[in-house]
Amino acid sequence: MASTSPATFGLLGLLAARPWTGYELTRQVQRSLRFAWPTSEGHLYREQKRLVELGWATVEQEPVGRRTRRRYTITAAGRIALKEWQATPPQEPQLHVEGVLRVFLGDHASPEELAASMRTTGSQAGQMLDELHRYVAEYLADGGPLDMLERGLGGPRERLEFRGRPMFPERLHAVALAIDVLTRLLATVEAWFDETADVVEQWQSTSGSDSTAGTRERLERIASRRGG
Secondary structure (H helix, E strand, O other): OOOOOHHHHHHHHHHOOOOEEHHHHHHHHHHOHHHOOOOOHHHHHHHHHHHHHOOOEEEEEEEEOOEEEEEEEEOHHHHHHHHHHHOOOOOOOOOOOHHHHHHHOHHHOOHHHHHHHHHHHHHHHHHHHHHHHHHHHHHHOOOOHHHHHHHOOOOOOOOOEEOOEEOOHHHHHHHHHHHHHHHHHHHHHHHHHHHHHHHHOOOOOOOOOOOOOOHHHHHHHHHHHOOO
């Protein structure tokens, strides 16, 4: 049997809402799931084929002018697999933040280089926050998915569009939970990198002998957050 990954089940979860073309699946992942589980476009297309190999999705060729496109539909076995996956323990959290890696190896950079890298990471986190807040504004807009949910409109049997895209009001409660934790994490990343870059800029160098001021205080502050 073909191996699986969280990306496999991310695509499977999207297919549980409706059939998608391969292109639509990839765009949807890049719009939403990339905040929680980033992956390359090539990997996403491989995962679509993997779903078919596993028997969790079917694929049909649809004519589009002189060309065709693949449309994927979840199978009964795919829905069972999705439910079984939800009942298993998740992997430990994985933080893929290059800015943290740059900090971890910060003694190999100058204070100016390290501070600039940190400010870039803070800015990127802020941009991601802005994007998520735009989604929230769309969800709250008149005629948007929350309005649909509260009025009992939309859903699998009456799929409606808003601003040119299909909406999934029946999923909004779960989406809101994910956006809640993501915005909290990103706000912490943005604030920490911006504030700490100011500290690093004051260092004479990034060597241990020249940048120890405040290290004991920082470590003790960290320990106190968990009662250490």
